[in-house]
Amino acid sequence: MPTSVLVAYGTTNGSTGQIAEAIAEVLSKEGLTAEALPAQSVASVASYNAVVVGGGLYAGRWQKDARRFVRRHRHALAERPVWFFSSGPLDASASERDIPPAPGVKKAMDRLDVREHVTFGGCLEEGAKGWVARMILRNGKGGDFRNFTAIEEWAGRIATELAGTPGKTN
Numbered sequence: 106m107p108t109s110v111l112v113a114y115g116t117t118n119g120s121t122g123q124i125a126e127a128i129a130e131v132l133s134k135e136g137l138t139a140e141a142l143p144a145q146s147v148a149s150v151a152s153y154n155a156v157v158v159g160g161g162l163y164a165g166r167w168q169k170d171a172r173r174f175v176r177r178h179r180h181a182l183a184e185r186p187v188w189f190f191s192s193g194p195l196d197a198s199a200s201e202r203d204i205p206p207a208p209g210v211k212k213a214m215d216r217l218d219v220r221e222h223v224t225f226g227g228c229l230e231e232g233a234k235g236w237v238a239r240m241i242l243r244n245g246k247g248g249d250f251r252n253f254t255a256i257e258e259w260a261g262r263i264a265t266e267l268a269g270t271p272g273k274t275n
């Protein structure tokens with residue numbers, strides 16, 4: 106049986122979901138069974154051998170659905186290989202250097218023994234929800250800073266790490 110990977114994401118404006126889809130696509134191409142799902146739609150992770158969790162960053166925290174996912178599934182996650190990613194910075198910084206996880210994300214990483222965390226650039230475009238988003242856009246600070254080459258490379262590394270351990274949970 107191929108290793109089955111869930112890529113769960115918490116998003117408010119959709120861009121983190123597209124990162125999750127790109128990750129799942131790479132994992133699938135590499136021969137794993139992978140699907141990207143909104144974090145709040147996942148009832149159980151029991152059927153997956155490994156989990157990638159991603160959250161959009163809002164005021165220094167993961168978007169709430171990603172936070173709740175980690176809390177709700179903490180016991181199952183602790184028994185599986187887990188990777189985290191954040192998406193947020195609305196500038197080139199994430200492509201230029203390693204941006205450490207937000208404090209709450211770091212705490213969850215330590216508790217769950219998460220293998221790796223990476224921060225990808227974010228995206229904020231016309232139509233985003235909320236007055237802060239509208240203000241950022243009005244000030245010309247929006248845009249799409251996601252680096253899909255870096256995202257796909259990271260997913261490729263996960264596939265490599267999971268290769269050779271089909272069906273195993275750890």
Ligand SMILES: Cc1cc2nc3c(=O)[nH]c(=O)nc-3n(C[C@H](O)[C@H](O)[C@H](O)COP(=O)(O)O)c2cc1C
Nearest residue numbers: 116117118119120121161162164165193194227228
């Ligand atoms: C109200 C608001 C707060 C934000 N706070 C942060 C933040 O603390 N750190 C960060 O890197 N990006 C921050 N951003 C940028 C978002 O993380 C970025 O737009 C991200 O791609 C959103 O993900 P989503 O489209 O999946 O919701 C913020 C954006 C908004 C609108």
